Amino acid sequence: MKLKRVVIAGIGFGGLSAARTLAGKRLDVVMVDRHNYHLFQPLLYQVATAGLEQESIAYPVRALARNWKNTKFRLCEVTGADFKEKLLLTDSGAIEYDYLVFAAGSRTNFFGNSSVERHAFDLKQMSDSEALRNHVLTVFEKASLVSDNNERSKLLTFVIVGGGPTGVEFAGALRELIIYVLSRDYPEISMSETRIILIEASSAILTAMPEMLRNYALKRLQGMGIEVMLNTPVTGADENSVTLGDGKVIATKTLFWSAGVAASELAGKIGVSQGPGGRVKVLPDLSIEGLPDVFVAGDMACVIQDGRPLPMMAPVASQQGKYVADAILARERGEKTEPFRYIDKGSMATIGRSSAVATTHGFSFSGYLAWLAWLLLHLYYLIGFRNRILVMMNWAYYYFFYERQVRLITDTRKETVKGADKV
Amino acid sequence: MKLKRVVIAGIGFGGLSAARTLAGKRLDVVMVDRHNYHLFQPLLYQVATAGLEQESIAYPVRALARNWKNTKFRLCEVTGADFKEKLLLTDSGAIEYDYLVFAAGSRTNFFGNSSVERHAFDLKQMSDSEALRNHVLTVFEKASLVSDNNERSKLLTFVIVGGGPTGVEFAGALRELIIYVLSRDYPEISMSETRIILIEASSAILTAMPEMLRNYALKRLQGMGIEVMLNTPVTGADENSVTLGDGKVIATKTLFWSAGVAASELAGKIGVSQGPGGRVKVLPDLSIEGLPDVFVAGDMACVIQDGRPLPMMAPVASQQGKYVADAILARERGEKTEPFRYIDKGSMATIGRSSAVATTHGFSFSGYLAWLAWLLLHLYYLIGFRNRILVMMNWAYYYFFYERQVRLITDTRKETVKGADKV
Numbered sequence: 001m002k003l004k005r006v007v008i009a010g011i012g013f014g015g016l017s018a019a020r021t022l023a024g025k026r027l028d029v030v031m032v033d034r035h036n037y038h039l040f041q042p043l044l045y046q047v048a049t050a051g052l053e054q055e056s057i058a059y060p061v062r063a064l065a066r067n068w069k070n071t072k073f074r075l076c077e078v079t080g081a082d083f084k085e086k087l088l089l090t091d092s093g094a095i096e097y098d099y100l101v102f103a104a105g106s107r108t109n110f111f112g113n114s115s116v117e118r119h120a121f122d123l124k125q126m127s128d129s130e131a132l133r134n135h136v137l138t139v140f141e142k143a144s145l146v147s148d149n150n151e152r153s154k155l156l157t158f159v160i161v162g163g164g165p166t167g168v169e170f171a172g173a174l175r176e177l178i179i180y181v182l183s184r185d186y187p188e189i190s191m192s193e194t195r196i197i198l199i200e201a202s203s204a205i206l207t208a209m210p211e212m213l214r215n216y217a218l219k220r221l222q223g224m225g226i227e228v229m230l231n232t233p234v235t236g237a238d239e240n241s242v243t244l245g246d247g248k249v250i251a252t253k254t255l256f257w258s259a260g261v262a263a264s265e266l267a268g269k270i271g272v273s274q275g276p277g278g279r280v281k282v283l284p285d286l287s288i289e290g291l292p293d294v295f296v297a298g299d300m301a302c303v304i305q306d307g308r309p310l311p312m313m314a315p316v317a318s319q320q321g322k323y324v325a326d327a328i329l330a331r332e333r334g335e336k337t338e339p340f341r342y343i344d345k346g347s348m349a350t351i352g353r354s355s356a357v358a359t360t361h362g363f364s365f366s367g368y369l370a371w372l373a374w375l376l377l378h379l380y381y382l383i384g385f386r387n388r389i390l391v392m393m394n395w396a397y398y399y400f401f402y403e404r405q406v407r408l409i410t411d412t413r414k415e416t417v418k419g420a421d422k423v
Numbered sequence: 424m425k426l427k428r429v430v431i432a433g434i435g436f437g438g439l440s441a442a443r444t445l446a447g448k449r450l451d452v453v454m455v456d457r458h459n460y461h462l463f464q465p466l467l468y469q470v471a472t473a474g475l476e477q478e479s480i481a482y483p484v485r486a487l488a489r490n491w492k493n494t495k496f497r498l499c500e501v502t503g504a505d506f507k508e509k510l511l512l513t514d515s516g517a518i519e520y521d522y523l524v525f526a527a528g529s530r531t532n533f534f535g536n537s538s539v540e541r542h543a544f545d546l547k548q549m550s551d552s553e554a555l556r557n558h559v560l561t562v563f564e565k566a567s568l569v570s571d572n573n574e575r576s577k578l579l580t581f582v583i584v585g586g587g588p589t590g591v592e593f594a595g596a597l598r599e600l601i602i603y604v605l606s607r608d609y610p611e612i613s614m615s616e617t618r619i620i621l622i623e624a625s626s627a628i629l630t631a632m633p634e635m636l637r638n639y640a641l642k643r644l645q646g647m648g649i650e651v652m653l654n655t656p657v658t659g660a661d662e663n664s665v666t667l668g669d670g671k672v673i674a675t676k677t678l679f680w681s682a683g684v685a686a687s688e689l690a691g692k693i694g695v696s697q698g699p700g701g702r703v704k705v706l707p708d709l710s711i712e713g714l715p716d717v718f719v720a721g722d723m724a725c726v727i728q729d730g731r732p733l734p735m736m737a738p739v740a741s742q743q744g745k746y747v748a749d750a751i752l753a754r755e756r757g758e759k760t761e762p763f764r765y766i767d768k769g770s771m772a773t774i775g776r777s778s779a780v781a782t783t784h785g786f787s788f789s790g791y792l793a794w795l796a797w798l799l800l801h802l803y804y805l806i807g808f809r810n811r812i813l814v815m816m817n818w819a820y821y822y823f824f825y826e827r828q829v830r831l832i833t834d835t836r837k838e839t840v841k842g843a844d845k846v
Contacts, residue, residue: 036560036832055476055829062608063828072610075564075832092568126833137459141498145515185485187495386820386828390813397809405486405809406478409459409498410549 003028003070006328007088007097009078009266011038011061013314014298015103016383017321023068025329030095031061032088034077038064039126040382042314043391045166047129048136049173050181050407051398054126056390059383078104081270083291099293099328102266102280103321106299106312109260109277116161119237120257123166132256134409136174139253141409144188150251157195157252159242161234162259163205165349168217170256171198172352175224180402196226197250201233201259206357208311208347209364213357216366220351234259261312263300275302276309284339286324295324303340310342314381319343350374353399426451426493429751430511430520432501432689434461434484436737437721438526439806440744446491448752453518454484455511457500461487462549463805465737466814468589470552471559472596473604473830474821477549479813482806501527504693506714522716522751525689525703526744529722529735532683532700539584542660543680546589555679557832559597562676564832567611573674580618580675582665584657585682586628588772591640593679594621595775598647603825619649620673624656624682629780631734631770632787636780639789643774657682684735686723698725699732707762709747718747726763733765737804742766773797776822 005028008015015031016038022029037058046052065073076090087094108124110117121132136158143155160171175196183191198205198221205221205228206214221228233245242250263278272288273281279302280288286301288294298317303310310316319342327337346360348370356371358364365373375395382388398404428451431438438454439461445452460481469475488496499513510517531547533540544555559581566578583594598619606614621628621644628644628651629637644651656668665673686701695711696704702725703711709724711717721740726733733739742765750760769783771793779794781787788796798818805811821827 036564036830053476053478054833055478055831058831060608060828060830062830063826066607066610074568076568141459145497145499184489185483187489384828386816386826389816393809393812393816403486403809405483405807407459407483407486408478408481410477 004098004332005030005096006099006101007032007095008101008103009033009088010102010104010264010298010300012041012103012105012298012317014105014300014317014321014324015101016064017318018101018103018297018325019064019068019071019321021322021325022328023071027070027328027332029068029071030097031065031071031073032076032078032090032095033061033073034075035126036061036073036075037126038383040387041124042378043382044123044126044129045170045173047126047406048123048132048170049177050133050137050404051173051177052391052394053406054130056387056394057382058126059387063384078266079269081294083270083294086293097293099295099331101295101297101321101324101328102270102300103297103317104264104266104300105317106261106263106277107265108257109262110257111260113234113236115236115238116234116255116257119239120161120255122257123170130410133406135254136177137407137409140182140186140189143193144186152189152193153195154240154251155253156189156193157197157250158254158256159250159252160196160198160256160258161200161242162257163198163200163202163207163228163230164258165206165347166258167198167200167256168205168221168349168351170258171196171221171226172224172350172355175226176352177404177407179225181404181407185407197229198226199229199232199234199244201231201245203231205230206349209349209357210359213359213364213366217349217351217357220355224352261299263302267300277302277312279309285327285337286320286340287327295327297321297324303342305342313347315345315347316342348374348377427521427755428453428519429522429524429748430455430518431524431526432456432511433525433527433687433721433723435464435526435528435721435740437528437723437740437744437747438524439487440741441524441526441720441748442487442491442494442744444745444748445751446494450493450751450755452491452494453520454488454494454496455499455501455513455518456484456496457498458549459484459496459498460549461806463810464547465801466805467546467549467552468593468596470549470829471546471555471593472600473556473560473827474596474600475814475817476829477553479810479817480805481549482810486807501689502692504717506693506717509716520716522754523718524744524747524751525693525717525719525723526721526740527687527689527723528740529684529686529700530688531680532685533680534683536657536659538659538661539657539678539680542662543584543678545680546593553833556829558677559600560830560832563605563609563612566616567609575612575616576618577663577674578676579612579616580620580673581677581679582620582622582673582675583679583681584622584665585680586621586623586625586630586651586653587681588629588770589681590621590623590679591628591644591772591774593681594619594644594649595647595773595778598649599775600827600830602648604827604830608830620652621649622652622655622657622667624654624668626654628653629772632772632780632782636782636787636789640772640774640780643778647775684722686725690723700725700735702732708750708760709743709763710750718750720744720747726765728765736770738768738770739765771797771800 297320348358358370720743722735771781781793
């Protein structure tokens with residue numbers, strides 16, 4: 001008997017959790033992604049701040065597939081879907097499905113501000129983190145050669161927009177990179193010449209956290225020498241500056257944007273109804289209205305719970321991926337499924353050495369304990385024994401020796417590499 | 424009193440060994456390189472075969488400089504020299520010197536064959552190894568989607584030109600990657616469809632080794648399923664094939680070239696006399712005739728010893744770097760220097776698991792013992808405690824679990840990354 005086929009488009013947290021649940025369950029599972037690895041996005045900021053090798057937060061999908069029965073991988077770009085013929089369309093041909101799971105995640109939302117989009121760094125892809133690390137180290141190299149004070153100041157000013165976990169974690173990690181590591185690398189530069197400015201449009205950072213933790217985080221950041229500007233929208237950017245809502249201009253060569261996310265472009269290519277942020281509207285069982293065999297999981301899905309859309313974060317995606325897999329299995333057994341409901345186990349953000357904030361089941365933690373919990377949970381959710389060891393080793397090395405060794409400016413002009421166009 | 428300044432152009436094995444010797448010796452040392460790291464080139468082939476992260480074989484030059492007294496680093500591209508004014512010219516301005524050491528290494532020599540140059544991969548830069556790894560994994564992904572036998576065979580045929588240590592080591596590592604790792608990753612592909620062809624123009628591989636070891640290596644390679652073609656020149660290449668001297672054509676998407684090296688382009692930009700391979704002609708003390716304050720060390724220098732030019736390899740470069748530094752120190756003390764003489768401590772090449780060849784002081788080893796010696800020596804010469812641990816861990820992991828986890832196809836279109844043009 002031919003097995004029914006589930007095609008999963010996107011192997012982030014949602015797709016991975018769906019695939020893991022479906023593996024070996026008398027279904028043919030096809031995982032599709034444009035990268036051949038699952039990327040642990042929450043640690044991208046540590047790659048960008050020279051703390052981790054990019055390889056240590058990626059895991060080859062085929063290494064998963066080969067241990068999972070009836071599970072295959074296909075490297076390709078999804079271009080659309082033909083729901084009538086039950087085909088997922090890709091740049092390497094169509095793939096038949098019986099069930100289809102969209103889990104293509106999200107991209108950075110620049111809210112239509114094209115000058116910001118053109119000039120800002122963000123952190124979604126592995127290559128983003130390498131590009132940002134290269135950039136940070138390159139501005140230090142340039143500054144070490146420049147004597148003009150304005151130029152130096154522009155090179156050594158870092159503007160971070162968005163006071164969510166990514167903005168806060170990147171700001172803290174960048175500050176520590178500068179004061180503990182780069183200060184010793186660049187005797188030509190006084191660390192008092194460097195500025196990190198964290199800009200948030202609303203009145204608080206980490207708005208998803210209880211007020212006590214927001215205040216703790218704000219004080220910690222300020223205590224580390226980071227300038228935090230609240231109630232400050234960013235309206236534009238060019239090569240040498242960032243413009244604020246009140247017309248003020250900050251001279252800088254570095255704008256990092258983490259002020260918003262929107263659903264993957266794919267959401268707009270499949271001809272279905274989209275909600276805020278371009279996310280696909282779904283029924284309570286995460287299927288698309290009129291398409292009972294097509295599900296959406298993770299950032300791509302717009303799920304309203306208790307009157308608010310669920311946040312675009314890894315735990316939501318993981319729970320949805322598992323739910324969708326279970327819903328498919330239930331359907332196969334001829335059973336009904338309860339509507340999806342996200343169980344909030346809490347959230348956390350790390351600020352710096354021995355310093356983090358965490359909230360779970362109504363309890364709030366900050367400081368060393370929260371930091372330790374952050375470390376352990378992130379290690380736990382990383383995939384692969386080897387990656388865990390590698391990351392742990394990097395963290396221990398940094399913790400004890402105040403040293404981040406991946407401060408390499410790697411060649412970014414890869415397109416000139418010979419043979420690159422051969423395949 | 425102002426210290427006299429030694430400028431070292433290039434921080435490969437030659438430049439590094441010169442800098443290390445000069446550090447803290449009452450001289451101002453300026454290290455110059457176009458990369459901000461020292462690269463351990465002998466292990467590039469392991470990055471290309473998914474065995475090591477590229478970061479683990481690179482070490483930031485500033486991490487060295489900050490521990491060495493009076494030693495600075497400057498990231499820039501050397502464009503030439505003004506010997507009259509005693510200036511090293513770079514893309515970020517001129518640098519005054521009292522002593523100048525050229526140690527810019529070598530590049531791949533395609534012997535003027537432009538079709539090969541256009542289509543071949545080589546291994547000199549860090550980005551080369553990443554590009555080659557991406558390519559190898561990509562042809563497997565493509566082959567898994569293709570049913571046409573000719574196309575599959577073209578994708579799964581790997582042509583390696585050059586039977587020196589790099590060609591032999593890459594061939595062995597690629598073969599093991601395929602049979603131990605990719606065979607489990609790609610159930611769609613039978614490993615009997617893959618071909619690795621090692622092509623050598625002369626009548627033997629590893630010509631620098633004693634005959635016994637050459638024979639051992641040849642048998643081992645053949646035993647692993649690698650086709651070795653001796654006395655076979657390569658005359659051309661295009662996107663889909665490699666042409667041999669006798670007119671035969673091999674259909675392939677992968678040509679790896681390690682059949683020759685030539686001095687860095689810099690050797691031709693400084694207006695001095697060049698020998699074979701573009702290497703700079705030097706006096707017995709490694710200075711340039713008529714320029715007693717300018718030295719050349721490593722692959723860039725053409726040193727004839729016992730009637731033959733010294734090979735372009737790390738031990739020669741290291742000994743020359745140290746010699747040049749000592750010669751400068753002697754000059755400063757008003758002492759004379761003996762002519763440079765390379766002390767050959769032997770050479771080695773690894774073929775595969777528990778299998779290598781090594782020769783030292785007239786003794787030849789092969790098999791497990793040579794392999795163990797190879798491992799230990801390479802670990803010893805790697806820079807940085809952390810890199811050693813990382814590499815050792817990767818090797819152990821592969822040895823025990825037959826697993827190479829860095830089989831990631833990383834994004835090579837980095838030029839599209841936002842902000843990349845900002846600095």
